[in-house]
Amino acid sequence: MRHAPALLNETTEALVRSAGLYIDGTLGDGGHSEAILKRLAQNGWLDASFVIGIDRDDEALRAASERLKGYKNFRAEKANFSELARYAKENEACGVLLDLGVSSRQIDEGERGFSFQKSARLDMRMNQAQSLSAWEVVNQSSEEKLAEILWKYGEEKKSRRIAKRIAERRRLKPIETTSELADIVKACAPKGEQIKTLARVFQAIRIEVNDELGELERALPEALKTLRSGGRIAVISYHSLEDRIAKDFFREQSQDDWGYEKGLKGLPLKEPLRKATMKLVTKKPIEPSEKEINENPRARSAKLRVAEKL
Numbered sequence: 095m096r097h098a099p100a101l102l103n104e105t106t107e108a109l110v111r112s113a114g115l116y117i118d119g120t121l122g123d124g125g126h127s128e129a130i131l132k133r134l135a136q137n138g139w140l141d142a143s144f145v146i147g148i149d150r151d152d153e154a155l156r157a158a159s160e161r162l163k164g165y166k167n168f169r170a171e172k173a174n175f176s177e178l179a180r181y182a183k184e185n186e187a188c189g190v191l192l193d194l195g196v197s198s199r200q201i202d203e204g205e206r207g208f209s210f211q212k213s214a215r216l217d218m219r220m221n222q223a224q225s226l227s228a229w230e231v232v233n234q235s236s237e238e239k240l241a242e243i244l245w246k247y248g249e250e251k252k253s254r255r256i257a258k259r260i261a262e263r264r265r266l267k268p269i270e271t272t273s274e275l276a277d278i279v280k281a282c283a284p285k286g287e288q289i290k291t292l293a294r295v296f297q298a299i300r301i302e303v304n305d306e307l308g309e310l311e312r313a314l315p316e317a318l319k320t321l322r323s324g325g326r327i328a329v330i331s332y333h334s335l336e337d338r339i340a341k342d343f344f345r346e347q348s349q350d351d352w353g354y355e356k357g358l359k360g361l362p363l364k365e366p367l368r369k370a371t372m373k374l375v376t377k378k379p380i381e382p383s384e385k386e387i388n389e390n391p392r393a394r395s396a397k398l399r400v401a402e403k404l
């Protein structure tokens with residue numbers, strides 16, 4: 095099934111404000127890219143504009159290229175979004191979009207191993223050419239490292255207990271499938287908490303496999319570099335770890351940096367060490383309406399933050 099894009103109108107409305115270059119760093123099924131192209135067309139800006147859609151998943155690139163083949167002002171590129179600055183000059187882009195996490199297509203294709211509801215080889219790679227998969231993370235990380243991954247990326251309170259069980263089990267034979275892993279995790283949680291625990295554990299392993307937080311941390315300064323003055327970055331996140339990275343980056347960039355010197359020696363600085371480079375467009379994140387959540391339950395945790403380059 096096609097991925098239903100979250101916060102579609104809110105995102106395009108905030109992002110598309112003039113003709114020019116737009117970078118969709120998370121092309122997926124191309125829903126957001128298509129909406130950007132349509133909005134450009136509605137405003138009569140399409141001929142003077144271009145949209146580059148980046149994804150690291152071959153299936154996503156194939157599906158989105160097929161969907162958007164009628165647009166000559168669109169191109170799909172296989173890359174990590176942390177490399178997006180390769181596709182624009184400095185101070186060129188009007189907008190950059192990062193709609194984080196996995197797509198419904200990736201979750202629904204059981205054999206990709208993203209879902210604990212479908213039995214498959216432990217995989218979870220967004221980029222099928224990458225060598226590290228969930229199999230290596232589950233079978234080859236030390237017990238301590240596994241506990242740390244579950245704690246840091248899943249905020250899982252039973253991280254040590256689950257890591258211990260995994261380590262005990264794999265001493266007998268490697269854990270090959272999502273259902274084997276799910277059974278071990280379920281045995282560590284009371285009945286009423288099993289689904290939530292599974293969701294946290296699978297999220298944590300997926301984040302580790304795809305270096306999702308590192309990608310976001312590296313991408314934001316690159317995106318800022320490519321933006322022209324007045325250009326905007328829009329980030330849609332689905333859990334607090336991602337949202338915090340976007341929030342902190344936007345806050346840091348939207349404030350003058352006076353360093354620790356300010357007032358310390360009675361000699362207040364006349365100029366900040368670094369001036370603000372962005373202003374916040376969304377002081378609080380935009381969240382989906384009840385109507386959108388009813389129609390698309392996977393959008394329920396979406397948070398959109400937007401900031402503009404000064």
Ligand SMILES: C[S@@+](CC[C@H](N)C(=O)[O-])C[C@H]1O[C@@H](n2cnc3c(N)ncnc32)[C@H](O)[C@@H]1O
Nearest residue numbers: 099120122123124125126149150174175197309
């Ligand atoms: C939530 S989906 C995007 C859905 C898309 N906005 C749409 O309307 O169909 C996220 C997509 O971003 C891709 N992705 C996630 N992290 C990435 C990264 N660091 N570099 C490139 N692509 C990434 C995933 O493979 C997935 O296809």
